[in-house]
Amino acid sequence: MERLPGFRDFYPEPLPPTKDELWSMDARNHVFSAWRSVARRYGFREYDGPPLEPLELYTNKSGEEIVGQLFNFEDKGGRLVALRPEMTPTLARMAAAHEHAYKKPLKWFSVPQLFRYEKQQKGRKREHFQFNADIVGESDPAADAELIALLIDSLRALGLGEQDFVVRLSSRGAWQQFVERRAIPPEKAYGFFQIVDKLERERPAVTTQKLAELGVTLAELESFISSGEPTPELRAILDNLAARGLAAFVRLDYRVIRGLAYYTGPVFEAFDIKGEFRAIAGGGRYDQLLKQVSGGKVDLPALGFGMGDVVLTELLKSRGLIPRFTAGLRAYVLIEDETLRRESLAVVQRLRDAGVAVDYPLTPTKSDKQFKRALELAAASTVRLERGDDGTVQSRVKDLTTRTEWIVGRDEVLACLKAEAV
Ligand code: HAM
Numbered sequence: 001m002e003r004l005p006g007f008r009d010f011y012p013e014p015l016p017p018t019k020d021e022l023w024s025m026d027a028r029n030h031v032f033s034a035w036r037s038v039a040r041r042y043g044f045r046e047y048d049g050p051p052l053e054p055l056e057l058y059t060n061k062s063g064e065e066i067v068g069q070l071f072n073f074e075d076k077g078g079r080l081v082a083l084r085p086e087m088t089p090t091l092a093r094m095a096a097a098h099e100h101a102y103k104k105p106l107k108w109f110s111v112p113q114l115f116r117y118e119k120q121q122k123g124r125k126r127e128h129f130q131f132n133a134d135i136v137g138e139s140d141p142a143a144d145a146e147l148i149a150l151l152i153d154s155l156r157a158l159g160l161g162e163q164d165f166v167v168r169l170s171s172r173g174a175w176q177q178f179v180e181r182r183a184i185p186p187e188k189a190y191g192f193f194q195i196v197d198k199l200e201r202e203r204p205a206v207t208t209q210k211l212a213e214l215g216v217t218l219a220e221l222e223s224f225i226s227s228g229e230p231t232p233e234l235r236a237i238l239d240n241l242a243a244r245g246l247a248a249f250v251r252l253d254y255r256v257i258r259g260l261a262y263y264t265g266p267v268f269e270a271f272d273i274k275g276e277f278r279a280i281a282g283g284g285r286y287d288q289l290l291k292q293v294s295g296g297k298v299d300l301p302a303l304g305f306g307m308g309d310v311v312l313t314e315l316l317k318s319r320g321l322i323p324r325f326t327a328g329l330r331a332y333v334l335i336e337d338e339t340l341r342r343e344s345l346a347v348v349q350r351l352r353d354a355g356v357a358v359d360y361p362l363t364p365t366k367s368d369k370q371f372k373r374a375l376e377l378a379a380a381s382t383v384r385l386e387r388g389d390d391g392t393v394q395s396r397v398k399d400l401t402t403r404t405e406w407i408v409g410r411d412e413v414l415a416c417l418k419a420e421a422v
Pocket of ligand 1: 085086087088116118123124125126127128130132133134260279280281282283284303304305306307308309310311312
């Protein structure tokens with residue numbers, strides 16, 4: 001039985017050599033823990049919601065593209081439901097439902113698995129994990145800068161630097177002014193934004209034709225993009241990031257507009273500098289979404305970003321920034337004398353109780369196989385109980401890197417491992 005196309009299996013390392021595309025569970029945890037630790041460093045709190053939501057949460061709010069990619073069905077109770085394709089509508093629903101209970105601004109993050117029925121292509125899967133960080137209840141551009149700084153630092157925490165990625169900053173607001181100046185009818189504004197969003201991926205002839213229907217030329221569009229004049233809001237964000245010493249990571253770029261329907265203000269996307277990969281992350285302000293989702297009951301400004309694990313892991317791999325992972329064992333207890341199995345189990349348990357990662361052979365096994373297993377598991381040391389000439393049980397603790405060996409009493413193994421670790 002094969003797994004479904006676009007879905008991934010995550011295996012522990014070392015990954016078996018195979019043509020099949022396998023993903024590393026260790027690398028995934030490595031990325032997740034960087035996300036979580038940087039989010040906490042910025043004072044963000046973790047939340048989660050259900051992976052299945054009412055279909056209605058996405059229709060009209062997220063935009064056609066994402067709605068066309070939903071995994072949706074009717075459940076046994078006749079409800080129209082969808083696997084979450086993104087976290088933002090869930091966050092908006094959750095924040096609106098209990099905003100009174102929390103001091104503003106809310107600074108929340110999550111690492112959900114998301115599902116989109118995408119066309120098979122590089123960097124796109126039918127499921128991915130996405131680090132989401134959002135701020136609710138703050139309209140000042142200081143919040144946009146705080147989020148962009150968090151995005152930058154999440155990538156820096158994984159070893160990427162200004163030579164690897166850039167955040168391209170833009171503004172839906174600036175494009176909205178363009179729409180008004182060009183008298184594009186309001187109901188066609190989102191269609192126009194989608195043309196801009198696809199500018200870098202679409203053939204110029206197709207873009208020209210689509211723009212002509214709105215009375216705009218490609219030259220006008222390009223001239224607006226190359227003018228690159230920051231709006232006052234964007235200038236405040238850039239100044240704030242410069243004060244943090246992060247200016248080199250951001251660039252004003254009006255080619256970015258974002259595909260999702262709900263964005264209202266500054267928007268941004270992070271890309272690898274060489275342009276080899278799709279966007280690493282994207283986000284922006286969506287000041288109307290809470291109002292929409294709550295049926296007008298809660299009106300709070302909000303903004304955030306999502307960073308997927310797929311492109312990021314590929315980028316980290318290409319830069320040699322994914323470490324090698326092992327079971328992280330401090331010791332492997334060899335049981336060469338089966339008459340000492342009970343005593344060995346007691347040592348294993350004592351070490352584990354002390355928080356030391358330990359493994360041992362579950363059943364009688366040849367000595368050389370046990371030692372090989374200790375090496376394969378990359379244990380730092382082996383521990384072996386043996387009976388001395390006088391019948392007392394002693395322990396041999398061996399450092400597998402230096403091959404130094406100590407003979408200590410049965411109750412001194414923990415102290416010996418600790419001393420060795422210093
Ligand atoms: P998005 O641009 O659709 O934004 O996704 C954000 C990131 O998730 C992308 O840059 C990409 O790295 C990753 N991603 C998206 N779809 C896939 C896929 N099919 N396979 C692999 N990776 C993918 C959002 O989802 C917004 N809700 C982000 C946000 C949060 N805006 C405000 N708050």
